[in-house]
Amino acid sequence: MAATIRNILLSFLLVLLSSSLRATSPPPQEEGQVNVAFVASLIHQSCDGTADFDYCSSRLRTECNRPDQPGPACVLRAAAQGAINEALSAIETMARLADASHTLRERTALEDCVELLGFSVDELGQSLDKMVWLNSREYSTRHEADLLSWLSAALGNQDTCLEGFDGTDGRLRHLFRGTLHEVTQLVSNVMALYKTLRSIMPHPPPERENGTESGGASDLPPWMSPEETELLHSNRHGMHVDAVVAADGTGGFRSIAEAVDNAPSHSPKRYVIFVKKGVYRENVELKKKKANIMLVGEGMGATIVTGNRNFLEGWTTFRTATFAVSGHGFIARDMTFRNTAGPLGQQAVALRVDSDRSAFFRCSIEGYQDTLYAHSLRHFYRECHIHGTVDFIFGNGQAVFQNCKIFARRPLPFQKITVTAQGRKERNQNTGFSIHDSFVYTTTYPTYLGRPWKAFSRVVFMQSYLGSGVQPAGWLEWAGNFALNTLFYGEYMNYGPGSDISGRVRWSGYHVIRDSAVAAFFTVRRFIGGLSWLPTTGVPFEADLIK
Secondary structure (H helix, E strand, O other): OHHHHHHHHHHHHHHHHHHHHHOOOOOHHHHHHHHHHHHHHHHHHHHOOOOOHHHHHHHHHHHHOOOOOOOHHHHHHHHHHHHHHHHHHHHHHHHHOHHHOOOHHHHHHHHHHHHHHHHHHHHHHHHHHHHOOOOOOOOOHHHHHHHHHHHHHHHHHHHHHHHOOOOOOOHHHHHHHHHHHHHHHHHHHHHHHHHHHHOOOOOOOOOOOOOOOOOOOOOOOOOOOHHHHHHHHOOHHHOOOOEEEOOOOOOOEOOHHHHHHHOOOOOOOOEEEEEOOEEEEOOEEEOOOOOOEEEEOOOOOOEEEEEOOOHHHOOOOHHHOOEEEOOOOOEEEEEEEEEOOOHHHOOOOOEEEOOOOEEEEEEEEEOOOOOEEOOOOEEEEEOOEEEEOEEEEEEOOEEEEEOOEEEEOOOOOOOOEEEEEEOOOOOOOOOEEEEEOOEEEOOOOOEEEEOOOOOOOEEEEEOOEEOOOEOOOOOOOOOOOOOOOOOEEEEEOOEOOOOOOOOOOOOOOEEEOOOHHHHHOOOHHHHOOHHHOHHHHOOOOOOOOOO
16 A cells, blocks of 8 residues: 555656646746655655665765755666665675685686676666766667666676576575675666656657668767778678688687687777688687677688587586677677587577677577577677577577577477577566567477566567477466566567467467557667667668568
8 A cells, every 4th residue: 555655646746747847937946846856756766675775765865965966867877876886795795705615606606696797887887877868958769778778788687697506505695695686676776767757758859860771871880980881891701800710720819719818808999800610619708898899700510619518517507608798799790609518418508698789690509408698788690590499599688580590409308499588577678589580490399489587578579480390379388377477479470380370378478469560669670779780780681570
C-alpha cells in the first residue's frame, strides 16, 4: 500500500512538473516548491533498495542542493557517480581477496570480477559524460542510444561476475555478494531515474541520415577519416595494413596475440592487422584499451584461431573464449574463431564480444555449447556462420545477425538444441538479439529457437529460413514458468519447413509479429542505430526490412 501511495504521489508530482514546464510564466514560488518536491522524489528513487538508504539520500541531497548544481539532472549525475564509487570499492575488495582463492576457477572468477567491474566503471563513466548533454538542444537520439547501451551493459556485468563462481564451494561469492548487489541496484536505479526524467523532457530530434540504402553514407565517427573509409571498402590485398601475422614466420608476428599487444593503446584511428592463412592455436584477448582494431584474414576456413578452454577443466565460462574482444570499434572479417573442447567440455566459448559498435563480416564461429558469447553492447554480424548445440548464441548484447547461416550440431544424448539464450534482466535495458534475413539449418535432432536465460530475454527471428528440425513449439522453457510472461520472443515473416507458427508456444511473452512497424524496431536502422556507424566499417548491410 505504501509503495502504491508513493507511486501515486510521484505521478502527481510529474504532472505538476510537466505543467510547470509548459507554462509560459509560472509563479516563481510555486515552481520552486514543485522542483524541490520532485528532486526529493528522484533522490528517493535513486536510493531505493540500497543497503544504507539514509546515507545514500543524504549524499545526493548534499550534492544537489548547492546553488551551482540545481535541478533533477543533478540527481541523475550524482546517482551515476555513486554507482561508480561503489564499483571501485568492490574492485578493491576483490583485489584484497586474491590470495584467498585456491582453485583455477576461483582465481579466474576473481580476475573476471575485477575486469567486469572495470567494464562497469568505464561504461558508467561514459554515461556520466553523456548526461552533460541532457539539458542541451544538441541532445539527440544518438546520445540517448549510447547512454542506454552503456547503462544496460553496466547493469549486467555483476551477474557475470557472480556466475563465474558456479562450480565452487561458494565461500568467496558469499563474501562480496552484497557489494555486487549494491552496484547492480545503483545502476538499476540510474536507469529507472533516467526513464522518469525522459518522460517529462522533450524527445530529442532524430539524427540526420545521409543514406538509407544498404551500406549508405553517414557521418563519420571521430576515429575514422575519409581516406581510411576508402581503404576499408577496398579489396583487402590493396588495403594499407599496420601489422602482418603469419604462422610460418613470413610476417612481422607469428601470433595474433603478439600483434595485438604491439598495437597502440586507445588509438583514435583504425589499426589494421592482416592475418595470413594458417591455424593459430592461441587464446587472444583484446582489452578495453585496444580500441579501433581491425582483424583481416584470408577467409573462413583459411585463417583459423583455435583453442579448447572449457568449463569442465576449471575455467569460468567468461574466460573459456578462444577470442575475446572488449576494445570498442572492433572489426573482423574473413576469419574463423573455433573452440575444439567438444560437447563433453560443457560451456566452451569460441568468441566473446564486449566491444561496442563492433562488426563481424564473413566469419565462422564454431563450437558446441555457448559458442558465441555476445556478452554486452552493440554488435553486427553479416554473412557469418555460427555452429553449436546448446545456447550457442547467448549473452546480453544488443546484436543484429543478418544474412548469417546458423548450423545446429549433433548434441549429447540428453541435450536439446537451443539456438539462443539471451540475458536481458530488466525491462529498461535495450538489449536483445535480432536474427534477420538469415538461415537456421537443423539436423534430425529437435531444435528450439531459444530459451529465456534471464527474466526479460528478448529475441526475434525475422524474414529467415527455419529448417525442419525446428520444433512446432518453436521455443523452450528455461525452468518451469520462469520469465514466460516477461520475455519478448517474436517471429516475423519467416519461411521454410520449421516456420509454421500454428503449434507455437502460448506464452504471453511470445508474439507473432504481423505489423511491419513493430518488426522495423529490430532492424539495423532502429535496433543498433547502424546508420551512424556501420557505413564506416566497410561491412555491407540492409538498414531496413527486406521488401
